[in-house]
Amino acid sequence: MENKKLNEMIITMRRQLHKIPEVGTELPQTKKYVVDKLKSLGLEIKECSLDSGMVCDIGNVNSGNIVAIRADMDALPIAEETGVEYASKNGNMHACGHDAHTACLLGAAYYLLENKDRLKNGAVRLVFQTAEEISKGANNLIKDGLLDGVSAIVGTHVGNIDSGMSNSEFIIQEGGLMASNDKFIIKVVGKGSHGAYPHSGFDPILTASQIVQAIYNIKSREIIATNPVVISICVISGGSQYNIIPSEVNIEGTFRTFSEENRKFIGSRIKEISEYIAMANRLKAEVTIEWGCPPVINDKKIADELTQVCKELGFKKLPQFIPSMGGEDFAEYQQKIPGVFIFFSTMTEKNIPHHNSKFEIDESQLYQPTILMSEWAIKHLENK
The missing domain is CATH 3.40.630.10 (Zn peptidases)
Known part of the structure; x- marks a missing residue:
């Protein structure tokens, strides 16, 4: 033909x-x-x-x-x-x-x-x-x-x-x-309160922001710089009113690497960081890693x-x-x-x-x- x-x-x-x-x-x-x-x-x-x-x-x-x-x-x-x-x-x-x-x-x-x-x-x-x-x-x-x-x-x-x-x-x-493709979902569970009285609750928005910053530090401070790694947080959702602190916040993102060792390490660290930061703030973090493809x-x-x-x-x-x-x-x-x-x-x-x-x-x-x-x-x- x-x-x-x-x-x-x-x-x-x-x-x-x-x-x-x-x-x-x-x-x-x-x-x-x-x-x-x-x-x-x-x-x-x-x-x-x-x-x-x-x-x-x-x-x-x-x-x-x-x-x-x-x-x-x-x-x-x-x-x-x-x-x-x-x-x-x-x-x-x-x-x-x-x-x-x-x-x-x-x-x-x-x-x-x-x-x-x-x-x-x-x-x-x-x-x-x-x-x-x-x-x-x-x-x-x-x-x-x-x-x-x-x-x-x-x-x-x-x-x-x-x-x-x-x-x-x-x-x-x-x-x-092409890199691996994995997803993480973090539910930060706290106690809602009025925005004027934050001391009466446990703020998941503040805790979520701390988790986000700490997760981004994995690449810059825990993995050798010559190893290609991407960690991206692409969804943060929570709250409905300007003056009400919600009871929970959801975070979703992806991490990519060419190393199976880094892949497992990043998944483990996301879980540890999220849970311990939440615990330090008297909240709870529920972490799900959805393993995609290598x-x-x-x-x-x-x-x-x-x-x-x-x-x-x-x-x-x-x-x-x-x-x-x-x-x-x-x-x-x-x-x-x-x-x-x-x-x-x-x-x-x-x-x-x-x-x-x-x-x-x-x-x-x-x-x-x-x-x-x-x-x-x-x-x-x-x-x-």
Whole structure:
């Protein structure tokens, strides 16, 4: 199939998926769309029993030699404001490019079937997962055994990755690419009182402010400065009247790192700091750590293979990329299987970031990640 024809096919599928964005783990319309496309190609599908995810294999499935290509399918609860003719009207939006990821993986199904005679040594597993945005989809597929037998995995993320990138440029590199993504929730419980008589209560607002300052000190005073760490408190809520001290305040935030040691340390310290500062002020802090996903750490051998394929195909690659503090549950696969996560720049002149109601992508080169990942899979299996 010519690149132009493949790209047109991917664009058509991407726009059809863009119209039906769904969030979370249950994606009935999206699942039906993908299943129908795969079945029309004569492919056998294995569905996840825990959500709307699925996988299918192309090639010599009896070889015991399997590599995987992954795409996420979920959207975001954002009302779209792009004004394009294929815009979503259901209150959700593909504002992170997952519609393109899914379309590119469906494109890979067509490409791999055309090259099936080159897959005598093994099979390629196409992995369609849900709930990347809430870090649940990858684990669901793993728990359901749908990654069993896979020896290597790759995936690509499109969009406005870095302002220093040119359009249609890949980021392929070994080591840390994206940070861990964990959440903390702190409920500071005190005793409300009138603002004129603070001595008659236990002030959770004052205590919450002390907790916030102390948590920010973890990075600056307890972790070596050369270790990348981000701690951000993004929600503080409490109170309803200007002259009434409330009985409780809620704090929510996130912490990101490339070190599992730092990850556990920060979670532990947030809990200790919050509880002891609250205790010192005669209040109580209830701390919940919601562990998200670990950091994305790319395998050197697979990164080298992808770089070589990228060069052979004549595609552009950024020489070096400063790792992102954003998170990705592709990391869950990498806990079990050697893998590489790739970035592909599809920024437009508007340069709109992900998770924005006006997010858009340049569709003109979407065939490139499809072919890069497919050719990597074929060559990796040929060399096994």
